[in-house]
Amino acid sequence: MQRHAVRSKASPDQNAPVVSGSGVGKTFASGTVIALEDAGFSVPKGRFNSLVGPSGCGKSTLLRLISGLIEPTSGSLQVHGEEVTKPRQDVAMMFQRATLLEWRTAIENVLLPSEIGGRVTSEDRTRAMELLKLVGLGDFAFSFPAQLSGGMQQRVALARLLQTGADVLLLDEPFGALDEFTRERLNVELLRIVTEIEATTIFVTHNIAEAIFLADEVYVMTPRPGRIAKIIDVPFDRPRELSIQTSPEFNHLVEEARDILGAH
Amino acid sequence: MKTPFAGHALSLTRLLPHLALFGTLILAWEIAVRTGLIQSIMVPKPSTIFAAIVELYFVKGTIWYHFFVTLTEAVAGFIIGAAIAIALAVGSSLSDAFRRYVSPYAVVLNVTPGIALTPVIIAWFGFGMGSKIALAAVISFFPIFVNTLTGLTQTDTDREELFRSIGASRVQIFTRLRVPAALPLLFAGLKIGLTTALIGAVVAEFAQATEGVGVLMSRFSFQLNMGASIASLLSMTLIGLILFYSMEFLDDRMVFWRREERREAVSRKRARAWKRRG
Ligand SMILES: Nc1ncnc2c1ncn2[C@@H]1O[C@H](COP(=O)(O)OP(=O)(O)OP(=O)(O)O)[C@@H](O)[C@H]1O
Ligand SMILES: [Mg+2]
Secondary structure, rough: OOOOOOOOOOOOOOOOOOEEEEEEEEEOOOOOEEEEEEHHHHHHHOEEEEEOOOOOOHHHHHHHHHOOOOOEEEEEEOOOOOOOOOOOOOOOEEEOOOOOOOOOHHHHHHHHHHHHOOOOOOOHHHHHHHHHHHHHOOOOOOHHHOOOOOHHHHHHHHHHHHHHHEEEEEEEEOOOOHHHHHHHHHHHHHHHHHOOOEEEEEEEEEOOOHHHHHHHHHHEEEEOOOOEEEEEOOOOOOOOOOHHHHHHHHHHHHHHHHHHHHHO | OOOOOOOOOOOOHHHHHHHHHHHHHHHHHHHHHHHOOOOOOOOOOOOHHHHHHHHHHHHHHHHHHHHHHHHHHHHHHHHHHHHHHHHHHHHHHHHHHHHHHHHHHHHHHHOHHHHHHHHHHHHOOOOOOHHHHHHHHHHHHHHHHHHHHHHOOOOOOHHHHHHHHOOOHHHHHHHHHHHHHHHHHHOOOOOHHHHHHHHHHHHHHHOOOOOOHHHHHHHHOOOHHHHHHHHHHHHHHHHHHHHHHHHEEEEEEEHHHHOHHHHHHHHHEEEEEOOOOO
């Protein structure tokens, strides 16, 4: 299996954070909505972190800040040790909605990042086809989004995310609109892929169990103003079996997160 | 969103009742005139119109020259109006300042009845085809401008952020996102504009001209030759149909992702192209 990630230059210090922020705040233009306040965090290479919290607590805002789509009102953010000022090649984002272009076939949608980056090479094309097979859509490469189900569209978006070759992946409730079975399967698949390409991942969800099952660390966020209330360390080894979700340790972590969210 | 007029296979069984209704109406009309229920000076018999059609279109063929004059005027006017409308809409969508300068004129042009400009335009451009083309261009401009601008300025924040997140430039966002997303509305505007252009050409011909279907029709009306007058009118209908369905066809080709069958056809074509490239 070919490796997809653009490698960060061999980092001498394995523990140097790939993504970090301190005192990050965002107030929207009106000045009345504090979407995010004083967020501090640090994600080492290859880690999978999740953000969990109720609607409106600033999860999407934090991801958009890290991706460089919007600028923080206060504090600072770094990716690979560099201050984030605009979208970067090595950071890719998957949105809450599939955001496919309906006039492009699945494979053409996957190829969009390559096309934006310059000329599409035959390696790009081969990789796009491999990624579609990886997400189980090899037979639908030439279908238009209107011919695909919601779950299939999200999988195309996932393939497109991986096609960027970025090693920092930001996923905003990627499978939130899907049924539980499909979501669980895609989550397991996602974990396998990001482990294989050693990507550093931040995954947004409002499902506590999902957040814990997937992540090495869970950032629990609370609203008004949006804050990272607590960082919970998840001690389970990878790869993880779905069955850990019934273990007492797991349920203890769920309780812990629920307490923080419930207190608000 | 489906294109409402294209792609319906007309089966004979579906067509039959329509033909029956049409035939009945024509027959009733013929009888009404023959029995003197309607004055035949003002309203000709269908058979008279039919005779005029045979003469104008097939025996003498006089209509065709005028037919092509009017068709040319409408199409030329439409192309000029559309080119200006699209250029200004693109400019307005790219720059707010540009839009602020353009839109008052566009609005004034819209609220002023375009047809009322006929005498002025004839004074400027003369009795020939020039004035017909100019009026067609003027009145087809606005619907195309408004639809194109609306299409280009629709905001889809998520998709725009997707493009920005993969490092797309403003030009790339415009050509790969805004333009394709605007195509359905652009074509809606073009369809309205094309029909409007025909109105412009014909009205200008009525006002002052030496050739064109409008001239022919008013000439026959003055001679109280109502059969030939209506036969001429039908050629305008024919022009209208040709123009509308050509644009409808182009729309269906360009906005292929809207209709199921077209999507599948294009999807198969792209799969073949991919395999050829290996
Ligand atoms: N562009 C914007 N302009 C003004 N306010 C905004 C904007 N984007 C977000 N907000 C506000 O910031 C707050 C956080 O929004 P955000 O989208 O980050 O929430 P979220 O945690 O992702 O919620 P959800 O789970 O519903 O997606 C909300 O109160 C929202 O109203
Ligand atoms: Mg959100």
